[in-house]
Amino acid sequence: xxxxxxxxxxxxxxxxxxxxxxxxxxxxxxxxxxxxxxxxxxxxxxxxxxxxxxxxxxxxxxxxxxxxxxxxxxxxxxxxxxxxxxxxxxxxxxxxxxxxxxxxxxxxxxxxxxxxxxxxxxxxxxxxxxxxxxxxxxxxxxxxxxxxxxxxxxxxxxxxxxxxxxxxxxxxxxxxxxxxxxxxxxxxxxxxxxxxxxxxxxxxxxxxxxxxxxxxxxxxx
Numbered sequence: 001x002x003x004x005x006x007x008x009x010x011x012x013x014x015x016x017x018x019x020x021x022x023x024x025x026x027x028x029x030x031x032x033x034x035x036x037x038x039x040x041x042x043x044x045x046x047x048x049x050x051x052x053x054x055x056x057x058x059x060x061x062x063x064x065x066x067x068x069x070x071x072x073x074x075x076x077x078x079x080x081x082x083x084x085x086x087x088x089x090x091x092x093x094x095x096x097x098x099x100x101x102x103x104x105x106x107x108x109x110x111x112x113x114x115x116x117x118x119x120x121x122x123x124x125x126x127x128x129x130x131x132x133x134x135x136x137x138x139x140x141x142x143x144x145x146x147x148x149x150x151x152x153x154x155x156x157x158x159x160x161x162x163x164x165x166x167x168x169x170x171x172x173x174x175x176x177x178x179x180x181x182x183x184x185x186x187x188x189x190x191x192x193x194x195x196x197x198x199x200x201x202x203x204x205x206x207x208x209x210x211x212x213x214x215x216x217x218x219x220x221x
Contacts, residue, residue: 003205145172
């Protein structure tokens with residue numbers, strides 16, 4: 001476990017793979033879609049994480065396929081498959097410990113899907129949440145984190161981004177924020193830790209609140 005040592009004005013959390021795990025749900029839906037479109041699901045499905053569904057479909061450049069319509073259909077299927085969505089260990093208590101004006105969620109999922117998954121995991125939905133619907137340019141573009149910081153009234157460079165996927169890490173970097181990588185859902189060879197601090201989950205960490213309202217991560221006994 002490694003933690004950043006500076007204090008931050010706010011924390012910005014990715015959702016899938018960072019505060020909750022919906023990997024099984026998402027991969028079931030995308031596997032069915034891939035097979036229906038003649039794709040090698042084993043090769044394709046690992047590429048879906050961390051980016052907007054419409055961008056995942058668009059980059060395939062499949063003839064006769066409307067990325068917007070396909071993404072909408074995929075989202076609808078994902079919204080009814082929530083049985084095994086769970087919070088990352090310690091996430092609920094960690095989020096509950098934070099001042100509400102000092103954190104938000106920044107997700108590549110459409111808002112409706114994000115809300116369904118957060119409820120399924122028993123996690124709060126912040127009023128300032130940024131979802132795919134809010135940002136024309138998804139991760140790895142920095143827009144989502146820049147807008148999230150603006151909504152919280154802080155500079156992105158004074159934020160700590162919690163992420164698990166390469167696209168989100170790149171977005172956080174491009175926004176000028178620091179990044180903490182959550183590795184709970186990483187498989188062998190995931191390869192996105194890089195030079196960033198990383199922790200497996202939220203067990204054993206907490207925050208201290210400075211007199212100026214800033215947050216500092218600390219380990220707990």
